[in-house]
Amino acid sequence: MIKKILEFLLIDNVLKKDVAFLKKITLFEGLSDRSLAKVSLIVFKKIYLAGEKIYETGAHANIIYIIKSGKVKLISQNFNKIIEHGNFFGELSLIANCRYNCNAIALKESELYFIYRTKFEDMVESNNKIGFAVMKNLAFMLAKNITISNCNKVHMK
Amino acid sequence: MELAKNRIFLAAVVVFVVICSFLYLARDIVAPFLIAAFVSHLIYPFIATIQSYGYKRWVGVVILAIVAVVVLAAALIIFIPSLISEFEKFKIGVSDYCEYFSNYVNTTKTKLEVTVPVIKHYDILGIIITKIRDFIFAGAQQIPAYVMNIFSIFSSIVLIMMLILFMLLGGSRNLNAIVSFFPASYTEAVLSIIYEIDSVLRRFIIGQLIETSFVGIMSWISLSIIGVNFALIIGLVNMIPYFGPFLGLVLATIIGVIQFQTFTIVIKIVISYVIIRLLDSNFVQPLAIARNLNLGPVTMAFAVLAGWRIFGLLGGVVAIPVMAIFRTIFMMLVQRYKKNFC
Numbered sequence: 001m002i003k004k005i006l007e008f009l010l011i012d013n014v015l016k017k018d019v020a021f022l023k024k025i026t027l028f029e030g031l032s033d034r035s036l037a038k039v040s041l042i043v044f045k046k047i048y049l050a051g052e053k054i055y056e057t058g059a060h061a062n063i064i065y066i067i068k069s070g071k072v073k074l075i076s077q078n079f080n081k082i083i084e085h086g087n088f089f090g091e092l093s094l095i096a097n098c099r100y101n102c103n104a105i106a107l108k109e110s111e112l113y114f115i116y117r118t119k120f121e122d123m124v125e126s127n128n129k130i131g132f133a134v135m136k137n138l139a140f141m142l143a144k145n146i147t148i149s150n151c152n153k154v155h156m157k
Numbered sequence: 158m159e160l161a162k163n164r165i166f167l168a169a170v171v172v173f174v175v176i177c178s179f180l181y182l183a184r185d186i187v188a189p190f191l192i193a194a195f196v197s198h199l200i201y202p203f204i205a206t207i208q209s210y211g212y213k214r215w216v217g218v219v220i221l222a223i224v225a226v227v228v229l230a231a232a233l234i235i236f237i238p239s240l241i242s243e244f245e246k247f248k249i250g251v252s253d254y255c256e257y258f259s260n261y262v263n264t265t266k267t268k269l270e271v272t273v274p275v276i277k278h279y280d281i282l283g284i285i286i287t288k289i290r291d292f293i294f295a296g297a298q299q300i301p302a303y304v305m306n307i308f309s310i311f312s313s314i315v316l317i318m319m320l321i322l323f324m325l326l327g328g329s330r331n332l333n334a335i336v337s338f339f340p341a342s343y344t345e346a347v348l349s350i351i352y353e354i355d356s357v358l359r360r361f362i363i364g365q366l367i368e369t370s371f372v373g374i375m376s377w378i379s380l381s382i383i384g385v386n387f388a389l390i391i392g393l394v395n396m397i398p399y400f401g402p403f404l405g406l407v408l409a410t411i412i413g414v415i416q417f418q419t420f421t422i423v424i425k426i427v428i429s430y431v432i433i434r435l436l437d438s439n440f441v442q443p444l445a446i447a448r449n450l451n452l453g454p455v456t457m458a459f460a461v462l463a464g465w466r467i468f469g470l471l472g473g474v475v476a477i478p479v480m481a482i483f484r485t486i487f488m489m490l491v492q493r494y495k496k497n498f499c
Contacts, residue, residue, distance in 0.1 A: 012213045037209040044332070046344060055345065062349050114345075118352045122359065126202075 015040055018113075024086055025066060027137050035130045042123055044114040048106035056103045061093035063114045070110020076102035085110075091138060093117050173486075181467070188471050189313050193320035195475075198355070199362045204325060218325045236389070243389050257415060262286065353485045361478040369396045371441045372433060376405055379429035383422070385413045406430055456480065 018040035022028050028036060045068070048054060054065065057076060065072075066088040074081045074089060079102070083089060092098060094117055124131030180187055200221060207217035266286075270277040324331065332351065339347045377392025385391070391412070395405035406426070413422035457477055464476025 010212055010216055012208065012211060015208065016211060034209050037211060038205070041205050041208055044336075044348060046336075048341075052341065059345070060349075063345060114348065116348055116352045118349075118356045122356055 018043065021068065021086075022066075025088060026141065027064075027066075027088060027091065027134060029137050030133045031130060035127065035133070038123060038127060038130065039115070042115060042119040044116065045111060046114065047109065047111050050106060050108045052106045054104035054106060054112070055090075055100050057100060059100050061090055061096075061098050061100050062117050064088055064090045064094055064117075064120075065104070066113040066115070068111040068113055070112075071107040072110055072112075073105050073107050074102045075105070082107065091141075094120060094134070094138065189317045189320060191471070191475055193317045193324055195358065195362055196317070197321050197324040198358050199366070200321070200325065202359075214328050215326060218322065222322075239389055243387050246386060349489060350486060353489060354482050357481045357485055358478055361481060368437065368441060369401065371437060372396070372402055375433045375436065376402075376409075376430070379433065380409055380426070383413075383425050383429060385409055385422070385426065386416050387412060402430070402434075 015037055019033055019036045022036045022040055023031075023033075028039060031039070043066075048070070054072065067083060067085045069085045071082060071084050072089065074083065089104065090100065094115075120134075124134075203221055204214065204217035207220055208214055266282045269282065276282055335351065336344055336347050373392045373396035376395045377388050380388035380391055391405050391409050394408055395401045397404065409426050409430075410423055413426050414420065416422070457480070460476040460480040461473050464479070465473035468475075
């Protein structure tokens with residue numbers, strides 16, 4: 001009983017849930033719970049209504065978006081892609097100072113987690129391991145995409 | 158499209174000017190808020206570390222408040238007795254120094270008047286001494302006002318501590334409140350500005366803290382080794398941002414010359430300051446280099462003097478980060494208008 005009261009008073013359950021969610025994201029594979037908690041502390045949460053624009057082509061890319069719930073459509077002249085909860089987009093903003101090359105629109109009410117590049121860089125400055133793990137995952141995913149697009153069936157793992 | 162962009166830019170400039178004007182008009186009450194924001198920025202990483210273990214934010218705030226009280230009490234217990242004894246010595250020393258200085262001035266005056274009779278004829282030195290005395294008395298008359306200011310500072314400290322507490326407990330709720338104030342389509346832009354400012358401020362505060370602490374402590378140690386009186390007070394003076402080391406050097410030189418009655422002490426003091434400077438630039442600055450705000454020395458000097466002129470002492474102290482914030486916002490606006498795609 002006392003343990004439950006103390007847990008209720010002291011333990012941050014929202015943070016706990018966020019850690020459990022981030023654990024499932026490919027980008028954060030290999031990170032410890034504490035590192036994930038640090039990541040979730042720099043996350044900004046926002047709910048987009050169905051049809052609401054998230055960003056448009058040419059906007060400055062500063063944020064990586066993780067879909068907590070809902071559905072998002074990425075549209076450009078070359079591609080059309082729908083992504084759902086547990087996935088992320090805008091990941092290049094973490095490594096390059098660039099602009100988005102597509103429009104992003106919420107298809108239904110969607111909760112998105114934002115990770116802003118400057119915040120991420122500030123955190124990585126004092127937590128190199130997190131930075132290394134995230135960059136490794138990102139590099140792996142990009143390499144996988146290039147391999148697939150080149151129709152080069154290299155065994156990646 | 159271009160017209161809409163220009164309108165947004167114009168609106169941003171107008172909002173910026175209005176905010177600056179408001180801050181200028183309300184400058185007397187802005188100080189506690191600025192200080193509270195600075196301190197909470199400094200403290201936040203420690204709270205985040207405690208939070209990363211899964212605890213609620215208030216737990217971190219309470220732990221840090223307890224640690225702060227204990228550290229402050231320990232510092233007071235260690236430093237206050239030696240500071241009081243230094244001030245006691247300073248009080249007694251000041252009258253001795255004044256007497257020595259007065260005798261020195263009189264002797265020099267007599268010698269000069271014998272060598273150059275015209276000085277005695279027009280009583281040039283008498284006029285100069287009267288002017289200096291009037292200047293010093295005018296300064297002394299200000300002392301009660303300064304003392305009153307110190308009292309108001311103490312009452313402000315309570316307000317600042319309350320504000321720090323609210324800012325730390327508020328956390329992301331404060332951020333959400335700011336962001337929700339703007340239309341949804343501006344969320345990213347507003348977040349960009351807030352996070353960039355946050356980053357600049359944190360880098361500045363940590364960098365300053367590392368530098369000033371190092372210079373203050375090192376000058377205290379070196380002056381104690383040389384044997385100059387009031388080393389602790391001079392060390393504290395050295396910790397004043399920007400002008401501190403210069404003021405400390407001047408103060409140490411004056412006290413050293415009067416105390417030892419020889420100019421060799423000046424060489425020793427200057428050598429110790431040069432060593433501190435070398436250590437600072439070779440070992441401490443590389444640590445703080447990541448906290449660099451990328452502002453040139455001329456820009457920094459201009460910012461400090463302009464801040465001092467407009468807002469007084471606090472304006473001088475906060476001028477550099479404010480300038481860095483302006484630079485960040487300006488660079489972001491420029492970037493937004495560039496047409497390069499990756």
